[in-house]
Amino acid sequence: MGPLETLEALQTRHRREHRDLQARITQKKKSASKKTRKGVNDECATLESELKERHSQELAALNGENGSIAKDEASIEQSPEAEAEDDPETITNGIAESLQNTSISSPPSESADSPASSEPRKKQNRAKARLARRAAEQDALAAQAAAEAASMPDLREQERINMRGHFSKYKLQEKEIRADGHCMYSAVADQMDQAGLGLNPRIQPTIADKQLDGVGEAEKKLPSYKLVRYAAADFIEQNPDDFAGFMEEPVDEYLRKIRETGEWGGHVELMALARQYGIQINVLQANGTVDEITPAEDSTATGDDKKVIWLGYYHHNFGLGEHYNSLRKAP
Known part of the structure; x- marks a missing residue:
């Protein structure tokens, strides 16, 4: 060329x-x-x-x-x-x-002439990174909690062991009561039956009679825990001044829950039942404490004249939380 x-x-x-x-x-x-x-x-x-x-x-x-x-x-x-x-x-x-x-700049595979197109990708990557860091932090916290739980004492097992030791001291044996919200009333009913005391309160339950109006004779038998609930509610209803100070709601609403729901029973109801049935209720706890709930402050019954039933009170052993079992006399 x-x-x-x-x-x-x-x-x-x-x-x-x-x-x-x-x-x-x-x-x-x-x-x-x-x-x-x-x-x-x-x-x-x-x-x-x-x-x-x-x-x-x-x-x-x-x-x-x-x-x-x-x-x-x-x-x-x-x-x-x-x-x-x-x-x-x-x-x-x-x-x-x-x-x-x-x-x-964006990754080599992306065009340098289109920075706007790379922005969503970068935001997405940052979001993934944040999620990954958050997941890692949560895993670390879970591992720390598991390690702390493993190092903590088993409160449920400790409570069970302590209660068994006290059973021997007081010559008692335990009757498991179903944890269904009625446990305290069921435990009292079992104790009354074992002691041959029956469930006839000093004040006859009127609510039960009203609820049984029009019901045939075969259906008139109520569960024992239900009768105990009525007995507690009736005594509180007829002596409201003795119990209102322990309540955080109106007496009528408090009584409705006792009679019609599975609301747990506690110290207030035990005081009412002790006075209603004329018995002393001993509540044994895992630390060895025995709460003695007497029928009246001036009660003078002693020895064989003294009617006593025993309940075991648990803080940690049952899924619903606080729980009562019946403590029968050991043979």
Whole structure:
């Protein structure tokens, strides 16, 4: 092909070599420290000078003169863009901009021309990272709680062991009562039956009679715990001043829960039952304490004349929480 094509090829190669040199210079200046910066700058200037000289010589050899073509080539190399690239401050700013762009750019697989398209991906990744950190924190807390639980004493087993020791002391044996909200009333009914005392209270339950109106004789038999509930409610109803101070709600509502629901019974109901049936109720706890609930403050019955029943009170042994069992006399 003619000389023009050869000239175009030469100019193409010169531009490529010029770009390669600029890249090398940028890398050298980027890697330079304060101590080596002056030497690096001098070296870069020498490389640029040598490249320009060689390019001029090659153009002169091709054209046989240092005429307009060489001048054109020199103008290409010394264009404002090239001078800007050679300027140290421009190179430094370019490096900083390059580093900044690198730190915020999207992954290599995504297009740098579409930063908006990469934003949802980055947000999604941050959300996943937060979820992962939160899950890790929750796992750590769960592991810590499990370790603490493993190191804690088994309160349920300790309570059971302590109660068994007290059974021997008082010559008692335990009758398990179903944990259904009626346990205290069922335990009292079992104790009354075992002692042969029956469930006939001093004040006959009237609520039971009203609820049984119109019911056949075969259906009139109520569960024993229900009769004990009625006995407690009736005594509180007829002596409201003795119990109102222990209640956090109106007496009528309190009595309704005793008679019609599975509301747990406690000390108030035991006081009412002790006075209703004329008995002393001893409540044994795991720490060895025996709460003696007497039928009246002036009760003087002793020995065989004293009617006593026993209940076992648990804090930890049953799923519903507080619980009463019947404690019968051991044979």
